[in-house]
Amino acid sequence: MENIISIQAYTKPIRLSISNILKFQLKILSHSLYTCITNFFTLLVSPYTIEKGENMIYDYIIIGSGIVGLSTGYALSERYPEARILIIEKENSIAYHQTGHNSGVIHSGIYYKPGSLKAKFSKGGGNRLRAFCDQYGIAYEMCGKVIVATEEEELPLLQNLYERGLQNGLGVSLIGSEQLREIEPHASGLKAIHVKEAGIVNYRRVAEQFAALIQERGGTLLLNTRAETIREDADEMIVECDNGTFRGRFLINCAGLHCDRIAALQGMQTNMKIVPFRGEYYELIPEKHGLVKNLIYPVPNPNFPFLGVHFTRMIDGHVHAGPNAVLSLKREGYRKTDFNLRDFAEVMTYPAFWKIAGQNMSEGWKEIVRSLSKKVFVRNLQRLIPEMREDDLIPSQNGVRAQALTKDGKLVDDFLIVSNEKSIHILNAPSPAATASISIGQAISEQIPGPLRSPIFAT
Numbered sequence: 001m002e003n004i005i006s007i008q009a010y011t012k013p014i015r016l017s018i019s020n021i022l023k024f025q026l027k028i029l030s031h032s033l034y035t036c037i038t039n040f041f042t043l044l045v046s047p048y049t050i051e052k053g054e055n056m057i058y059d060y061i062i063i064g065s066g067i068v069g070l071s072t073g074y075a076l077s078e079r080y081p082e083a084r085i086l087i088i089e090k091e092n093s094i095a096y097h098q099t100g101h102n103s104g105v106i107h108s109g110i111y112y113k114p115g116s117l118k119a120k121f122s123k124g125g126g127n128r129l130r131a132f133c134d135q136y137g138i139a140y141e142m143c144g145k146v147i148v149a150t151e152e153e154e155l156p157l158l159q160n161l162y163e164r165g166l167q168n169g170l171g172v173s174l175i176g177s178e179q180l181r182e183i184e185p186h187a188s189g190l191k192a193i194h195v196k197e198a199g200i201v202n203y204r205r206v207a208e209q210f211a212a213l214i215q216e217r218g219g220t221l222l223l224n225t226r227a228e229t230i231r232e233d234a235d236e237m238i239v240e241c242d243n244g245t246f247r248g249r250f251l252i253n254c255a256g257l258h259c260d261r262i263a264a265l266q267g268m269q270t271n272m273k274i275v276p277f278r279g280e281y282y283e284l285i286p287e288k289h290g291l292v293k294n295l296i297y298p299v300p301n302p303n304f305p306f307l308g309v310h311f312t313r314m315i316d317g318h319v320h321a322g323p324n325a326v327l328s329l330k331r332e333g334y335r336k337t338d339f340n341l342r343d344f345a346e347v348m349t350y351p352a353f354w355k356i357a358g359q360n361m362s363e364g365w366k367e368i369v370r371s372l373s374k375k376v377f378v379r380n381l382q383r384l385i386p387e388m389r390e391d392d393l394i395p396s397q398n399g400v401r402a403q404a405l406t407k408d409g410k411l412v413d414d415f416l417i418v419s420n421e422k423s424i425h426i427l428n429a430p431s432p433a434a435t436a437s438i439s440i441g442q443a444i445s446e447q448i449p450g451p452l453r454s455p456i457f458a459t
């Protein structure tokens, strides 16, 4: 950028004479010398200033480099190639939280209420995701999945789900136990839905590709940079981080497990809070991988936004069993023992939490017991694959879901996105937000104002 300014400074008309040419060359020389010296001292005193563009006014500042923040940056860079985009991330790598700790399933959209954002974005998003993977050589596989009813009382729920699949325009089929065995030889059930439009992919790899494209197009990604305060003046959003202050015309909050706090920093009234639910996984020992061909799911409890513990073949060949859904005592608490006083106190003093806890006491206890006892966890899995044994499973990497809970005690089911004149906040982006990420990013890019030109630098 310094170069652009210096070129502009020398574009005034000059009369061609020997002395003018000499003066001009002397000016260039002295300017180059001056630039070298000042750059040297700037780097010496503050190695971050130039690189991190503290003096730059960005068009868009995105907080969070999970798949939603990066897909939004990618969509903006496609729509507005000239836009100045800054993505800030508090961790030392991208996709560090939910995006790097999930099941890696490309969801079909069967579960979601017709007309909801989840239904719309997962179907369209899944198609776009596949096209993106094809374009950039990212491995994925449309292996299909089965949703299995193992008890009589689940059959009406399975039927409802099947009809929902049809309403959502999916090629689903209802199958009996024999056909189920043809698809998944070790699974057992009364009836099942076969969904062809489900697949597997590594979402961290997808996020890396978004990040690479954003940077190639001139966007900036700053790791180890935590947003701590947000101020607003007449036409800028000012984000104060632990290592510098950044200015932008528009702020995009994609902070996942901390999105409610970022919204609060800006003074937004959101009427919700993030409640973290840990999803714990086991994985099959390699000798038992043959028990699962692809994806085997139970019929989910329609009162919860979680799908129940299931089997997932990952794109790298591992087979995961899980995740359950237990309240996490830390927003980024991947182990059972992880605890954070602020995170814990916020949940405990949130009346809405006690409202849903009271209404779902027995379900909550079941989850806690299943989390503490491998035997109980395995018993749940045996409903789908009866020959599964405790020794077949070893603990695997867990994830934590950012689930929004409204003040009146409702777990937000759909994606939740709120905006005002100078910011947009993604306040509920749980599963299938990774599947839907390209559609979410595109929808955000269409909803927010285009970049304004000049001035580039703060004065």
Ligand SMILES: Cc1cc2nc3c(=O)[nH]c(=O)nc-3n(C[C@H](O)[C@H](O)[C@H](O)COP(=O)(O)OP(=O)(O)OC[C@H]3O[C@@H](n4cnc5c(N)ncnc54)[C@H](O)[C@@H]3O)c2cc1C
Pocket: 063, 064, 065, 066, 067, 068, 069, 070, 088, 089, 090, 091, 094, 095, 096, 097, 098, 099, 100, 101, 102, 103, 104, 105, 106, 107, 225, 226, 227, 228, 254, 255, 256, 257, 258, 259, 262, 279, 323, 398, 399, 400, 401, 402, 429, 430, 431, 432, 433, 434, 435, 436
């Ligand atoms: C266990 C589990 C299984 C799942 N399985 C699937 C699946 O199979 N298929 C599917 O489609 N979806 C799945 N999901 C959902 C999917 O992973 C998420 O919806 C998606 O990753 C959300 O992305 P995100 O960018 O919103 O959040 P994140 O990936 O959590 O990213 C948010 C980022 O913001 C950063 N951040 C937060 N605060 C700040 C701050 N103050 N300053 C700077 N940076 C900050 C964080 O460090 C983080 O990197 C699953 C999720 C979980 C937890």
